[in-house]
Amino acid sequence: MGHEIQYLLETKRLVWLVALVFAVLMVLQYFEFPYGDVVSSLFSASKAQIVNVNGSYQLEASTQRPQIFEDITHSYALNASYDSNPTLEENVDGAFSPMAAVVLAPTKSPDIELPNTVNATLTDSTIVLEHETSKPDASKLFQDFKESQEKTIHSDDKASANEAHSMRDVVTISDMHDMLAQNRASSRSMKPRWSSLADQELLDAKLQIENAPINENDPALNPSLYVNISRFKRSYELMEKTLKVYIYNEGEKPIFHQPTAVLKGIYASEGWFMKHMKESQHFVTKNPKEAHLFYIPFSSRMLEVKLYVPDSHSHKNLEEYMKNFLDLIIGKYKFWNRTDGSDHFFVACHDWAPAITEKYMNSCIRAMCNSDIKKEGFELGKDVALPETLISSAKNPLRQFGGLPVSQRSNLAFFAGRMHGNLRQILLQHWQNKDPDMKIFGKLPKSKHNNVYIEYMKSSKYCICAKGYEVNSPRVVEAIFYECVPVIISDNFVPPFFEVLNWESFAVFVKEKDIPNLKNILLSISDSKYLVMQKRVKQVQQHFLWHVKPVKYDIFHMILHSIWYNKVFRINPR
Structure with a gap:
């Protein structure tokens, strides 16, 4: 009987000791966990944020929401230092994949305290991010990421990396006009170190241009073609x-x-x-x-x-x-x-x-x-x-100039060319041999004076001007030369004479991502609108012709x- 009483007393003492230890831990953990109470913090630690392969965040047991900056998704709970050699891999829709996010693993010196950082581990295609104790400056985070990324792209990799960026960040023609207006208002060249008569003549010209009287009666110029x-x-x-x-x-x-x-x-x-x-x-x-x-x-x-x-x-x-x-x-x-x-x-x-x-x-x-x-x-x-x-022909730069009448333009759209860059491969993948109205080819067989290619341009309503390795293509001027409405598929391309020409009055701009819908876009243009655009192409030709003697x-x-x-x-x- 005495042994049983002693056992119960010892058990009671042990329970109290355990309870006391637990209470102390509760007090200590109150100041250690980010959520204010131990239980929620413990559960939160077991259910960390998960970054899926598609780059989105799954937030479990947390009320925080992701914030988007230029298609790169960051959680408010991120305040990481970035790896010095990030891998830039992207999804087909242009968002960064988790392989790009592997740069979130911070480096830590044993002599330096790094509070409020994120520990990242990579398991298969998923990155698990442990929570942190404070909310970072998200705009600074994105800026730091961009600066780190720019510093680590070597010259040999720059073209491919930038091509991937262009799929996300498209500057429209309307955006370009806004940017030009802003640059005009805020940007100036360096103030000359000494004055000259030429400077004053330029200032006088600027004043006269800005206050130009309305003059739309020149028969050589259609006002619709100009800004x-x-x-x-x-x-x-x-x-x-x-x-x-x-x-x-x-x-x-x-x-x-x-x-x-x-x-x-x-x-x-x-x-x-x-x-x-x-x-x-x-x-x-x-x-x-x-x-x-x-x-x-x-x-x-x-x-x-x-x-x-x-x-x-x-x-x-x-x-x-x-x-x-x-x-x-x-x-x-x-x-x-x-x-x-x-x-x-x-x-x-x-x-x-x-x-x-x-x-x-x-x-x-x-x-x-x-x-x-x-x-x-x-x-x-x-x-x-x-x-x-x-x-x-250097002797005759206007050789084969012109095109067929609209009534003889039997093809809806035409493109042919070498597979420079990825965009043209995508164009052919969607449209080569897929539709009789869409004459989309790779490199055409050789012909005298390139006659086969030229005849296609002259007999098509729309000529596809798809970028190659870079945004520019001679097809833009070729289309105008052969009186074919240019369809420009080249994101972030500033067209020639942008300062003065109203390009959208005589050309069609299609975003690179919209190639699968190319035919529907062209068919959505009414016949009457097409006729107006084609007429304007012929009118704007004069600005794109080389003459042996300038005119x-x-x-x-x-x-x-x-x-x-x-x-x-x-x-x-x-």
């Missing part, structure tokens, strides 16, 4: 009356001063412009003190032909070559230093032009065919979207006008 016909006409008139361009004599052929090397093929715009500019007695001045603009007459195509090392995957030596030229003219003249080059310009059609000139020549007005507003740093209001033109409103004058126009609206007087 503001009155401003365009006044600006063009002032360019003809005022503009003076100084051309540097320095630089060695054939990279400099040899336009005849690039009068044919897809880079012909830079060759033909150089030819007409150097021959111009109207715009060119020998006196740099009276110049409004300074032309750097190099060919980006010849730069690549002469200097690029095959299979090197690097154009650093091309950049250095241009830097050496700049050092030469900066040391010899004072004109670059007056404005840090903001009154200098070049015309370049090679895909590499943005990258080659980004480091040392970005302050220039850059007229480039590769006018990607997201990937290549193309700046609306400063840079100029250069038309990419495929010229087959008013042709492509040479339009390129020069865009350069002039951007300079006028960026003038920053001393």
